[in-house]
Amino acid sequence: MNLSYLFDSAHWDLSAPGGFPQLILAHLGYVALALLIGTVIALPVGLYIGHTGRGSFIAINSGNAGRSLPTLGLLMLMVTLLGLGLTPVLIALTVLVIPPILTSAYAGMRTLDHRVVDAAKGMGMRPWQVLFKVEVPMALPVLMSGFRSAALQVVATATVAAAVGLSGLGRLLIDGLAVNDYSRVLAGAIVVAVLAVLLDLFLALVQRWIVSPGMTGRAQSRSRRATI
Amino acid sequence: MIQYLTNNHEVVLAALRQHIYLALLPVLFGLLLSLPIGYLGVRFPWFYHPLVNVCGVLYSIPSLALFVFLPVILGTKILAPMNIVVALTIYTVALLARTVADGLRAVDPVITQSATAMGYRRLRRLLDVELPVAAPVILAGLRVATVSNISLVSVGALIGIGGLGQLFTRGFQLFYLEPIIIGIILSVLLAAVADLIIVLVQRALTPWTRYQRGGAA
Numbered sequence: 001m002n003l004s005y006l007f008d009s010a011h012w013d014l015s016a017p018g019g020f021p022q023l024i025l026a027h028l029g030y031v032a033l034a035l036l037i038g039t040v041i042a043l044p045v046g047l048y049i050g051h052t053g054r055g056s057f058i059a060i061n062s063g064n065a066g067r068s069l070p071t072l073g074l075l076m077l078m079v080t081l082l083g084l085g086l087t088p089v090l091i092a093l094t095v096l097v098i099p100p101i102l103t104s105a106y107a108g109m110r111t112l113d114h115r116v117v118d119a120a121k122g123m124g125m126r127p128w129q130v131l132f133k134v135e136v137p138m139a140l141p142v143l144m145s146g147f148r149s150a151a152l153q154v155v156a157t158a159t160v161a162a163a164v165g166l167s168g169l170g171r172l173l174i175d176g177l178a179v180n181d182y183s184r185v186l187a188g189a190i191v192v193a194v195l196a197v198l199l200d201l202f203l204a205l206v207q208r209w210i211v212s213p214g215m216t217g218r219a220q221s222r223s224r225r226a227t228i
Numbered sequence: 229m230i231q232y233l234t235n236n237h238e239v240v241l242a243a244l245r246q247h248i249y250l251a252l253l254p255v256l257f258g259l260l261l262s263l264p265i266g267y268l269g270v271r272f273p274w275f276y277h278p279l280v281n282v283c284g285v286l287y288s289i290p291s292l293a294l295f296v297f298l299p300v301i302l303g304t305k306i307l308a309p310m311n312i313v314v315a316l317t318i319y320t321v322a323l324l325a326r327t328v329a330d331g332l333r334a335v336d337p338v339i340t341q342s343a344t345a346m347g348y349r350r351l352r353r354l355l356d357v358e359l360p361v362a363a364p365v366i367l368a369g370l371r372v373a374t375v376s377n378i379s380l381v382s383v384g385a386l387i388g389i390g391g392l393g394q395l396f397t398r399g400f401q402l403f404y405l406e407p408i409i410i411g412i413i414l415s416v417l418l419a420a421v422a423d424l425i426i427v428l429v430q431r432a433l434t435p436w437t438r439y440q441r442g443g444a445a
Contacts, residue, residue: 067375068419070382072393073412076400080408156290163386164400173292177387182300189293196288 005176006187018171020191026167027195030158033090035151038097046102050109050139051131059106066099071157079164089161096157097150104146108139137212144207148200155196159188169195232406240395240407244414247391250312251378252422257313258320259370265321266328267354276329286322291315291383312384319380320373327369331362364437367430371423378419382411392418 005011014021049059071092078088112135120134136143162170172188175181208216233240269279294315299306302314335358343357359366385393395411398404431438 064371064375064419064423065416067372068379068416068423070379070393070396070412070415072382072385072390073396073408073415076396077405077408077412080399080403080405152284152288156288159290159292160383160386170290170292173290173296174386177296182297185293185296186300189289189297192293193285193289197285200284200288 002183005183006190023167023169023171027158027169030089030093030161030168031154034093034097034154038094038101042098042102043105046105047109050106051135059103063099063103066095069095071096072160075160075164084165089166093154093158097154100146100150104143108142109135112138138215140211141215148203151199151203152196155199156192159192229406240410243392243394247381247418250309250391251381253313254316254320254377255374257317258324258373261321262324262328265325267332269329270332279329280326283322283326286318291380292386295384295387307388309389312381312389316377316380320377323373324369328366331365332358334365335361363434364430367426371426374422374426375419378415378422382415
């Protein structure tokens with residue numbers, strides 16, 4: 001295995017076109033946009049379905065249906081329909097992130113202890129208060145795990161953007177492959193994997209920060225924490 | 229669309245056959261590997277967290293990179309379908325080993341205690357009691373792995389071996405919709421059929437779950 005491409009400092013120059021910093025930035029840009037659009041679409045739908053129980057058929061089945069859609073096929077379909085550019089890539093990646101977010105929002109809401117919701121209603125909370133002060137905070141751990149798996153998937157899959165001429169870390173794979181430069185391909189693979197691990201760690205920290213200590217057991221016993 | 233199918237049915241069928249073979253063989257291998265690995269994560273508690281983390285990292289390697297890189301490690305040819313099979317087996321293990329461990333860990337201790345009290349030794353207790361009880365969880369993971377494998381195979385088309393994915397690249401190169409749409413439809417159908425088969429197998433293997441109120445997922 002040849003790590004020369006990865007450790008060549010010229011490729012880490014901030015201003016080098018096609019260097020790691022610019023590719024990473026583009027890659028994270030696609031990831032962030034897809035996650036943002038996917039969340040804006042899927043989160044309200046998932047919360048609504050979980051809150052009301054209406055349309056749970058959609059929530060349960062969209063997970064598997066979405067997973068079975070081949071992202072590469074969808075991407076190439078969109079490019080053929082809309083032409084090259086950012087939009088087809090974003091559509092394909094957004095379709096990838098919607099099912100895990102929607103399903104986990106629904107699942108998080110459905111697995112709540114109904115007595116807690118009833119208690120909140122009994123205390124005189126309005127429906128919106130019940131939703132945002134009780135149900136959503138309690139569903140957050142499940143929701144975040146869905147969001148994290150969506151993020152992992154999209155980081156790995158955003159490499160296909162390079163197959164239709166866009167930037168991102170897939171460039172190293174596609175271009176390296178085209179000229180039989182395995183050192184470059186290896187560099188791309190390693191950087192994507194490291195990026196995915198770092199992103200997941202970051203989201204784990206975010207989760208720790210936004211999930212109420214009452215949900216994780218941190219509030220009760222600090223000695224038990226070793227298991228989490 | 230019909231016109232394209234009648235003219236190219238041999239190409240499409242060959243792609244479909246390759247897709248089935250490339251996607252489902254790894255599911256089988258992955259399941260066979262995940263059962264012992266997942267069990268180790270239960271048997272030795274210190275092994276559980278490293279297992280979860282390694283699985284997470286393995287799953288985050290982009291499939292394209294893995295497809296391209298395995299030949300370098302395995303010494304196979306870049307166009308050998310073996311690479312796809314090994315890569316997808318790795319993904320299947322990454323998904324399933326953790327599910328197997330979680331499923332076995334979730335078995336109610338009362339159940340294992342009863343089995344031990346009835347005289348079950350460790351191995352027989354595992355095979356006859358714990359695995360069947362954990363089956364719904366494991367099979368749910370198997371459904372995810374199968375469906376995502378079927379979808380991932382097509383990425384192999386970027387290096388020339390992708391089953392139905394070849395219809396995508398062909399359509400993309402010719403700027404021609406038909407093969408892409410046919411490829412997507414067949415891929416989704418294949419996933420739906422495979423998923424349905426696992427659900428039916430699960431119903432046959434775990435008849436008791438149907439008597440629970442509300443049923444198990």
